[in-house]
Amino acid sequence: MSASRWLPLVVAWPMFLQNMDSTILATALPSMSTALGVPVLHLNLAITAYLLSLALFLPVSGWLAERWGAKRLFCIAIALFTLGSLLCGLSHNLRELVASRLLQGVGGAMMVPVARLILLRNVQPADMIRAMMWFTVPGTVARLTGPLIGGGVVTLVSWRWIFVVQLPLGLLGMALAWRMIPADAPAEHRGPRTSLDAIGFALLAVGLLTLIAGLELGGKSLVSPGMTAALIGTGLLALWLYTRHSARSKHALIDLRIFRHFTYRTATLGAIPLRVAIGAAPFLLPLLMQVGFGLSPLQSGFMTFAGAIGSLSSRTTLSWMLRRFGFRAVLIAGTVGASLCYAGYGLFTAATPHALMFGVMLLGGLFNACAMVALNTLGYSEIARDKASHATTAATMVQQLSVTFGVVVGSSLLALASRWRGGPDAVLQAGDFTWVFFAIGAFTLLCVRGFRRLKPEDGAQLR
Structure with a gap:
């Protein structure tokens, strides 16, 4: 099997886990509410916590890949996501569940952009169409079959299994990635190391956090319309300030050019x-x-x-x-x-x-x-x-x-x-x-x- 076929499937494996996790969770919320003894509306915090953690660490994923190597960071991301999934399944209360979802979000933030980066660096342009076709298969299947699988798991076993079963799948993903993804270039061949653009990271983190929080919380009517507008406005302002900052920075976290x-x-x-x-x-x-x-x-x-x-x-x-x-x-x-x-x-x-x-x-x-x-x-x-x-x-x-x-x-x-x-x-x-x-x-x-x-x-x- 050519690299344009097996490599996309390997790097897309975590996207299957990520999309399956998010779609199944929505199906399992009523059962989780009963088991944990909290109102179902409060469990929206588990979804929002993941998205906020994702937003916080997404901007830095590219810099970390350049610094540590894409393959190494990809395996670390799978490990963090898998550990977070296991801890979610072992949670006894809402506080533990939210903390575990935050850890999942750290891993999830780095999986998708780094997976695409690995493809761009290891697949020839002539083979990119085939690579992208295979790359999108696992995530699409997971997103559309999640409600079906979630309904079956929750009905037949327990809501905890929607998280616990991800442990062997995550371990398999790490093993495949470590064995089959080409090794990272030596540090001296990755180009000069640049320091973290702390100001850019802060602006992007604030922008994404407040924008996604405004959309999520406001969309679920968990905060007032005024608070929703304030969050979204703050997010848009921070992202606009980042565009000004990146134009002046020599080593912008994300080069908007x-x-x-x-x-x-x-x-x-x-x-x-x-x-x-x-x-x-x-x-x-x-x-x-x-x-x-x-x-x-x-x-x-x-x-x-x-x-x-x-x-x-x-x-x-x-x-x-x-x-x-x-x-x-x-x-x-x-x-x-x-x-x-x-x-x-x-x-x-x-x-x-x-x-x-x-x-x-x-x-x-x-x-x-x-x-x-x-x-x-x-x-x-x-x-x-x-x-x-x-x-x-x-x-x-x-x-x-x-x-x-x-x-x-x-x-x-x-x-x-x-x-x-x-x-x-x-x-x-x-x-x-x-x-x-x-x-x-x-x-x-x-x-x-x-x-x-x-x-x-x-x-x-x-x-």
């Missing part, structure tokens, strides 16, 4: 609407199936699993399509197709045949996968290897914020639709989802304007 590359800017910032939709759909679809249509968690999981099948099926023809039609055409077609599928979800009713719903969600997974693989490949086509750590870290930060914002947008639009129909005390109904999915589908189309500015020959060296 990478956004001067049009393909990278388009794939990172121009694709935000699509990533927002990708964040919202896994939150909305299980609610529609269970609350709107009265399906059980297992039935809902089987239905939404269609997206994973669609995502996997795209691997059979995507490489050929990119070579035949180019990145520009595939991105536009994938985005338009995904937009139509999101709008199609809004047309679902309790009387819609399950086979039809399954087919539409399968197509949605296929179109999303085509667009995301093309974006993840094209975005780094112009990035020099000495700037790869900056590019992967910045892209991961934007992606995390987009997905978080997607969940907030989905829940806020759903609450607004429900209130519009029946007032503040209205019970959620299937019809409330219609306009939410229509809005998400329309929002996704905003990406097309940026993708149309790409040239047909962009990314030709990757094809």
Whole structure:
């Protein structure tokens, strides 16, 4: 098996753990609430703690990879995430659970950007399309099958097992990474060591922490609207100050000049609407199936699993399509197709045949996968290897914020639709989802304007 196939699967293994963990946890919250003797709303702290820890350590992951070596840091990240998972499963109260989730977040913050960095340094440009196709498989499958697996584990065993079973999987991931990822270059060949940009780190940490906290806490109505606005405003101000700081710093933590590359800017910032939709759909679809249509968690999981099948099926023809039609055409077609599928979800009713719903969600997974693989490949086509750590870290930060914002947008639009129909005390109904999915589908189309500015020959060296 070539390196463009096995290496992406090895470095994507932790993303399977990370996405599975986050999706299963949402399913297990009611059982955890009963076992720990705390209100279920308080357990949102476990989710928020992970996201805040992720936000705090994401900015420094690129610098640490340059300092310690990407392979070494990747293995350390898996170890921290796995240890945090084990401690979560052994927690006896909310305080221990939150502390364990913070440790998980430290590992999770370093896994995704460092994994992409390893790929960029070890896969040739001509093989990058195949590498990115395999790289996105485990995370996609985990994100879409998590509710199904979580429902089964919680029902048949105990909520603790959703964390404990990650111990052998994490150990296997570390063993594979240490054995199969090429060794890091000697320290003297990694370029001159630079001191940590402490001011930049502080600004990015404050910006991401307060922005994600505002989106998460405000989206769940855990803080007042005034506090939500203050947190989001503080986050935006800190990120703006970082842009000013990085322009003057010789050794900025993340060199924002990478956004001067049009393909990278388009794939990172121009694709935000699509990533927002990708964040919202896994939150909305299980609610529609269970609350709107009265399906059980297992039935809902089987239905939404269609997206994973669609995502996997795209691997059979995507490489050929990119070579035949180019990145520009595939991105536009994938985005338009995904937009139509999101709008199609809004047309679902309790009387819609399950086979039809399954087919539409399968197509949605296929179109999303085509667009995301093309974006993840094209975005780094112009990035020099000495700037790869900056590019992967910045892209991961934007992606995390987009997905978080997607969940907030989905829940806020759903609450607004429900209130519009029946007032503040209205019970959620299937019809409330219609306009939410229509809005998400329309929002996704905003990406097309940026993708149309790409040239047909962009990314030709990757094809």
